[in-house]
Amino acid sequence: MPRQNGHDVILRPLGNGQARDIIATVTAQKAVPALFEDLKADDWQDRIAAMHRLRSGADGLLELAQPMHRRFQFALFEVVCDRPGHPRLDPERIESAGIVIRRQRGAARLGWLRTGKRIEGWKPLLDSERDPDPVRAEKAHPANAALRGLIAARRGGSETPEETVHTLFTAPPDVCAAVGKTILFAPVPVASSELSDEPPPPIDFLALPPAETTELVDHLSGYFKHRSRAKRLPHAGDALSPEWNVLSSEANADLHAFGLFLHQCASELDLFGSAPSARSLRRLLSRIELPLEVDAAARPTKSIDATAFLRDAAAILLTGEPNAKNLHMPLSWPAIDSEKAEQLTRAALACLSDQHARVSPPVAKFSNDAHQYVVRGFIRVSGHEDCPEKLVWSIESEPFRIAPWWDGDGPPVSISLPDLGKLKKSKPSVSFAMPPEIANLLNGNAKDLSEGKGSTNGPGIAWLCSFSIPYITICAFIVLNIFLSLFDIIFRWMLYIKVCIPIPAPPPSADEGGGG
Incomplete structure (x- = not known):
């Protein structure tokens, strides 16, 4: 076959700049028209340069504003042919274009992925230059259809995750003509209502560093811990009453401490829930017998296990239910040896792990102010009739983080109060x-x-x-x-x-x- 002319192209920061020149911030309210106006000016390079790195943190990292701050960021690229002089590419040859926002974690890159209707959230990308649209990739040129079929069979027919893509637009012809370049632009998304459908990363409270474990154990109630002698309980022998108001600071110190213990069991540890860790802690507490009556030699003649007592006591003293069973406060909480205390505290820490997994909210796309991100653009360029379209990636932008909502430097919002x-x-x-x-x-x-x-x-x-x-x-x-x-x-x-x-x-x- 006769040799065909090459059609390699380059997607690069506007003005043949560096990674730090990809993102430009526009402060005008009508951001897109203002951007085009600056690009059509004779001194467009100086104007665009003035839009770079408008804000950075104390560590020098670029910070992008949210829409509520009335600052708008754009990713700016130009497309050229990979030939001497780098002539501009005909926009008609661009089949599609987009940008992706990726989270930076060391040398790894995480993409916001979805499979079908399920949002998987931030997941590591094994290939940072793979096609972010697997559906489009599967419809590529039929020459490698057999190879794609073998890969799909190897995966067992499972769907390929799709990375979230934001449209990269071609600037109007008059803007491109004024600059003499094929310009592509896209608003950089810095806010999203999307939540991951996968649970947040778990925390194993039993595998924390020693210093953090010590702090958490110190936070646990003394009723879980080693005690060489039995501790007399407040209101010992009295019928429990909702009027005791055990969580009030006005209650006596011993009663208040017992109320905090009940609250910790019921709320923080979910002692009466269905989690395996809660069942394990209940079994340990069931082995602790609390004396209700004693004989003349101070030997228990009637007792109740701690789990049963705590369940009924929480209903009465915390939620205000009537004492229908005429439950009485045990006389004392027995001594706890070091081995049993270790078992109780470890079981309580395991409950915290399950509670964290249960109450932690879904992870939002931009939930952490400390996370760092990069922008990367791509285009699909049409080739000759017998050639598939070509995917071309740009370099990454410089890393950035998103300024929190309360830390904006845009114009203040005015609320008028009536006379x-x-x-x-x-x-x-x-x-x-x-x-x-x-x-x-x-x-x-x-x-x-x-x-x-x-x-x-x-x-x-x-x-x-x-x-x-x-x-x-x-x-x-x-x-x-x-x-x-x-x-x-x-x-x-x-x-x-x-x-x-x-x-x-x-x-x-x-x-x-x-x-x-």
Whole structure:
């Protein structure tokens, strides 16, 4: 066959720049038109250069703003033919183009992958230059269809994960003509509502470094730990009552400590749950007998195992259920030897592992402010009639992290509060549907409510209450300033979190008699 002309191309940062020149930040509200306007200017190179690295952290790492900060980042590329002089590539030969955001973990790269409808989250990429769209790759030129079939058979017919791709657009013809280049651009996504369908990475609380293990064991209640002598329990021999209010700081120290132990068992460790670790801890506690009655020689004549007692005690003392079984507080918690204490604390740590797996929320795409990312662009270029399209990758951008929502340096948001004289014009604009229990609590005696004595007993009538948002905003603003002043005594933060400057009062509007 006659020799065909080569069609190799290069996708590179705009202006034949380096990795740090890929990302440009636009501060204009209409970001895309502003970007095009700068590119069509005679000094476009200087203007684009001024958009690089607008913000970096103390460690010098590039930081990108979120949309709420009113800063917009774009990845900018140019496509040239791999020939002397690097002439621009005809845009008609670009079949498709995109960018991928990859998380950096040392030398490894993680892609945000999905298989079918399932989002797998950040997963290591074995081949950083593989086609991010497996469906398109499978529809490639039929010449290697047999090879692809063998690979699919080797995988057992399982679907190939697909990496999230964001469209890389070709700049309008007039922009490309003004610069004399085939320019591609894409907004860099720095916010996402996507969550991984896979559970977050587990934490094995039994395999933590010794210092962290020590801190966690210290946090556990003393009832789990070694004790050479029996400990007398608070209210020993008395019938349990919800009125004891064991979690209140006003309770005596021993009763409060016992309440924290109950809360730790029921909440932190999920002692009464179905996890294997919880069953293991319950078995250990079941071997601890708590004396309810003793004879003249102080020998137990009646007892209850710790698991059964803690289950019923938690229902009464923590959730306020009535003491229907007439359960009494045992007389003491027995001595715990070192071996049993080690078993209890290790079982409790195992419960923490299961609890973490149960309560940890799904991992969001950009959930960690400390994670570092890179942008990489790619294009698919059409070849000759008998050749498949060619996938061409750019170099990676410099690493960056995403500035947290509270650390933006964009223009502030202004919220206008109404003048007090105009508040009567404000109509209720938000409604709260209150069930009878909450309505009865709020309609009760205010003094009792402030002292925690409010009651939910009363008429079984639900209420729909409407309020004016400006009134709510002013109340919240006044309360905020009161608490800021109080906490400023401790934190000395007022200089950093509140800036007030005087401004001229706005003139009255024409309909109030101030205009003519």
